[in-house]
Amino acid sequence: MTRKRIEITTGFVQADYNFWVGKYMDKFYDGLESKQVLGNRCPTCNRVFVPPRKVCGNCFKTIDLSNNWVKLKDTGTLRNFTTTRIAVSEAGKKKTSEAIPIGMVQFDGSDTSVVYPLLDVQEKDLTIGLKVQVVWNDELKGHPRDIKGFRMLKGGER
Amino acid sequence: MSKQQAAIVSAGFCEHASKRSDVNMAEMANEAIQDCLNNANIEMDAVDAIVMGNMPAFEGANLPELWMTDWVGARDKPLIRVTTGGTTGGSVAIAGYYHVAAGLPGIETVLAVAFEQQSCGNTSVGLSSVALGEISIVNALGLPAESAMRIFGAGAAIGIASYQAINYMKRSGCTEEDLARVVVQNRRNAAKNWWTHLKMPDYTIEQVMATPYVSYPLRFGMVTPASDGACAVLFTREEIAKDTVDIPAYVNGVSSVANETGIVGYAAAGAGQLDPCEQLGAVESAKLAYSQAGISFPEKEIDYAEVYSPFPNQELMWLERLGLFKENTAHLRYRDGTTAPNGELPVNCSGGVNSTNAIGASGLERVAEAALQIMGKAENQVPKTVHTSIGHGWGGCINFVTLTVLSDQPRRK
Amino acid sequence: MNKVGIVGYYQVPPALDHNMGRYELIFQAVRGALDNVGLKHKDVTSVVSATNDYYDGRTISNCFTVEAGGGYMKDETKVEMDGAFAVHYGMLRALTGHHKLVLVWGGSMSSCYPYSSSTLLSTDPTFERPLELINDMTAGAFQMRAYMNHFNVSAEDIAQVAVKNRRNATSNELALPESQLPAATTEMILKADVLSSPVTELMYSHPCDGAACIILAPEQQALKIRDDPVWITGVGYSQEAYYLGDRDLTQSQSMKNAAQMAYKMAGVKDPKKETDVAEVFEHFAHEEMIFSEALGFCKPGEGASLSTEIGGELPINPSGGAMSGNTPCATGMIRLIEAAKQIHGDASEHQVKDVHRVVASGQIGLCAQNNILFVLERGGRK
Numbered sequence: 001m002t003r004k005r006i007e008i009t010t011g012f013v014q015a016d017y018n019f020w021v022g023k024y025m026d027k028f029y030d031g032l033e034s035k036q037v038l039g040n041r042c043p044t045c046n047r048v049f050v051p052p053r054k055v056c057g058n059c060f061k062t063i064d065l066s067n068n069w070v071k072l073k074d075t076g077t078l079r080n081f082t083t084t085r086i087a088v089s090e091a092g093k094k095k096t097s098e099a100i101p102i103g104m105v106q107f108d109g110s111d112t113s114v115v116y117p118l119l120d121v122q123e124k125d126l127t128i129g130l131k132v133q134v135v136w137n138d139e140l141k142g143h144p145r146d147i148k149g150f151r152m153l154k155g156g157e158r
Numbered sequence: 159m160s161k162q163q164a165a166i167v168s169a170g171f172c173e174h175a176s177k178r179s180d181v182n183m184a185e186m187a188n189e190a191i192q193d194c195l196n197n198a199n200i201e202m203d204a205v206d207a208i209v210m211g212n213m214p215a216f217e218g219a220n221l222p223e224l225w226m227t228d229w230v231g232a233r234d235k236p237l238i239r240v241t242t243g244g245t246t247g248g249s250v251a252i253a254g255y256y257h258v259a260a261g262l263p264g265i266e267t268v269l270a271v272a273f274e275q276q277s278c279g280n281t282s283v284g285l286s287s288v289a290l291g292e293i294s295i296v297n298a299l300g301l302p303a304e305s306a307m308r309i310f311g312a313g314a315a316i317g318i319a320s321y322q323a324i325n326y327m328k329r330s331g332c333t334e335e336d337l338a339r340v341v342v343q344n345r346r347n348a349a350k351n352w353w354t355h356l357k358m359p360d361y362t363i364e365q366v367m368a369t370p371y372v373s374y375p376l377r378f379g380m381v382t383p384a385s386d387g388a389c390a391v392l393f394t395r396e397e398i399a400k401d402t403v404d405i406p407a408y409v410n411g412v413s414s415v416a417n418e419t420g421i422v423g424y425a426a427a428g429a430g431q432l433d434p435c436e437q438l439g440a441v442e443s444a445k446l447a448y449s450q451a452g453i454s455f456p457e458k459e460i461d462y463a464e465v466y467s468p469f470p471n472q473e474l475m476w477l478e479r480l481g482l483f484k485e486n487t488a489h490l491r492y493r494d495g496t497t498a499p500n501g502e503l504p505v506n507c508s509g510g511v512n513s514t515n516a517i518g519a520s521g522l523e524r525v526a527e528a529a530l531q532i533m534g535k536a537e538n539q540v541p542k543t544v545h546t547s548i549g550h551g552w553g554g555c556i557n558f559v560t561l562t563v564l565s566d567q568p569r570r571k
Numbered sequence: 572m573n574k575v576g577i578v579g580y581y582q583v584p585p586a587l588d589h590n591m592g593r594y595e596l597i598f599q600a601v602r603g604a605l606d607n608v609g610l611k612h613k614d615v616t617s618v619v620s621a622t623n624d625y626y627d628g629r630t631i632s633n634c635f636t637v638e639a640g641g642g643y644m645k646d647e648t649k650v651e652m653d654g655a656f657a658v659h660y661g662m663l664r665a666l667t668g669h670h671k672l673v674l675v676w677g678g679s680m681s682s683c684y685p686y687s688s689s690t691l692l693s694t695d696p697t698f699e700r701p702l703e704l705i706n707d708m709t710a711g712a713f714q715m716r717a718y719m720n721h722f723n724v725s726a727e728d729i730a731q732v733a734v735k736n737r738r739n740a741t742s743n744e745l746a747l748p749e750s751q752l753p754a755a756t757t758e759m760i761l762k763a764d765v766l767s768s769p770v771t772e773l774m775y776s777h778p779c780d781g782a783a784c785i786i787l788a789p790e791q792q793a794l795k796i797r798d799d800p801v802w803i804t805g806v807g808y809s810q811e812a813y814y815l816g817d818r819d820l821t822q823s824q825s826m827k828n829a830a831q832m833a834y835k836m837a838g839v840k841d842p843k844k845e846t847d848v849a850e851v852f853e854h855f856a857h858e859e860m861i862f863s864e865a866l867g868f869c870k871p872g873e874g875a876s877l878s879t880e881i882g883g884e885l886p887i888n889p890s891g892g893a894m895s896g897n898t899p900c901a902t903g904m905i906r907l908i909e910a911a912k913q914i915h916g917d918a919s920e921h922q923v924k925d926v927h928r929v930v931a932s933g934q935i936g937l938c939a940q941n942n943i944l945f946v947l948e949r950g951g952r953k
Contacts, residue, residue: 017218022182057228082712084767113816243631554634
């Protein structure tokens, strides 16, 4: 297992900020590198978290690192969405030429949602409850961006 | 809402190291909290409110208490975060005290958490904006913060400390060996605690003196490390405390009197404070906290001290300003063994900030260790019975001081 | 029973870009509050400030505000949250009897830093932050959509809150000039630039420069200073789960918890009947509706049916609320000041008649993750 740091660079002041992600997120990012979405299950309340967590906030119990892992499919449900043309980075905000929709997606088999771009779709075609599927980035680095976003599944797919 | 006597019933730590790369900030704080709750055999359900603190610019995460909610057990609980620089941990302890002492209905037991993961983010950038003035000015110079830091670095923590050291040596006749002696005592003490960073059980004065200067008179072997670590302390009301532990550490005095912004203020122009050893804030803080605790003769009544001293000369200075030793005599008390664990006034048996410095947590760790000595549960427990102890903190632009006075007896009404 | 009174306050008029330095701004707030009630700096025994290192652009920013904020040689500390939380800590300090006069101030200059970036910097750095998708605007948009979708509330209903607050702001002499829209209509609100759909610019409480100060004293001391202190009879606060995906964004669990705690302390049984005015920190128009439901003024999803204008059944934000000027670190404190003004009958143009009890709130975090609620009541010698 390799230890990874997520690097976030170029703020208003030139400084590199690094964060240790911990063993749970490390395993999660290892999974992404092989196109596998990993969650973990709280043995007390049975909730499944994506990304995985060391502590279940509801139970305040530590979820053991050695088991409780759940392999998830790359499909999920759209729980919420918004479209913005204001791109906010650590340095400031600027208008983008294109409005990109982003959504809260609940992976099938998990109990929480993650926020990612919604690809090749316009806001008018979005409704809460749509089925979606992961689109992987061409290059996988063990980074949150390994998931490029989600695409809408048409009625007949899967 | 009626006033309550507050007491500390438990303290917990995580393992401190220069890089806790195996955990993220939230997981690290959680380790200390679990340790604290386990030590008192208490579940998170029994905690009514949480007080948190760190120095957010060091990790580079704004309002970290928000995303750390689940890891610190704050879900659907009252939480506030205080932050005051180096004194953050001390301020967290004081806030923990006030939450219990105010006696709000429903807030009886309060968890105080302080942490710093200095290997995250960029601490020299964090500190440089204290030492160098507005970040925007550095930015206007067109310099990367790292280079600006090197050019103006004399104003950062070690810069302040060396001014203080030169000044103190001149006043008191304290030698470089005396400074080394303080360091050796701290590092040897640190070796007796499981959670500390620089454990050096066989460190000697000669070894310290053989290291090069970082900034005269401070040598490489005297300098505080940059640590990752967290500390948690449990405060509760008197009647609950008595049911929880044999000897609660009653909190009888708290203060944090601010002095003017120090000599390295805006554009390096201070507000006129010429002597960085004067530390009027510490003198006033001591007066206030001791009067709350009913202490008239600190040098006689206080049995144990945990003072916040990243650099050895500061330990000597604080002990004097806080009224534990006469002016310019502290170094002599290290020579005669007064401050050793088996001495008359043991100091920093935890190894102090000189051995372990997770900045935001350091102030709370002083209070935690001072409490554990009273409770008889310290790792490096002193042989004498500790009735009254103090936990001290230092920070800001050398202008912040926090002080907590603990006792095995509740405050005299 | 011991209680704490608000004996003085001062708000520096907000501006999008104040033509003065941060320390001048702070000094004006603190000096103003002391002068308003004829107190001297030497009377103050403790100071609690509310600033944020990211907003101020420097580490330990409070070590440079000691002199301007009145903290020199005082027992002082800082709460790095909304000013309302600092008022809470100040109140605790007064309740213990250690302090006879506690000065609480907060403020920031958002003209000097990118506010939305500072909210991105508060997201989970191990996962969300590198994606740069979650910030105050997108989170608020998710919250608005969740609320509308769940309760079948229309965007017009939500725009109506913005219309009311922006009209109210025109009668508040301390409102941000740019926030005032005397002729606001729902159409105008809905057609404004979209920040993040469905939230438009005019539904958003735009950050601005400003500072405010409140002076607190324990009961007996408060009565020595003035005949009519405003009493804090209840306070409650709570933090809910962080991840947007963990939360039910259609409601505010933290405000519900806060209200439960504060009402119990103040002995409020029927909040709608027993409250005369509410001043809440609404970061977005829809948040005011979600809060009015969490505060028990109406059933979940029925916030739109409540008549909340000045002269209505329960006026909410007669000052214009946070929409009339959102000064990070002071906004919640300004809600408390507005509440005190209503009780004192000092609210001039936006005064509500016969005010005895007001609730005022502050918040911090995405989608108001941590809320604090105060119950304030008319004081005086019994």
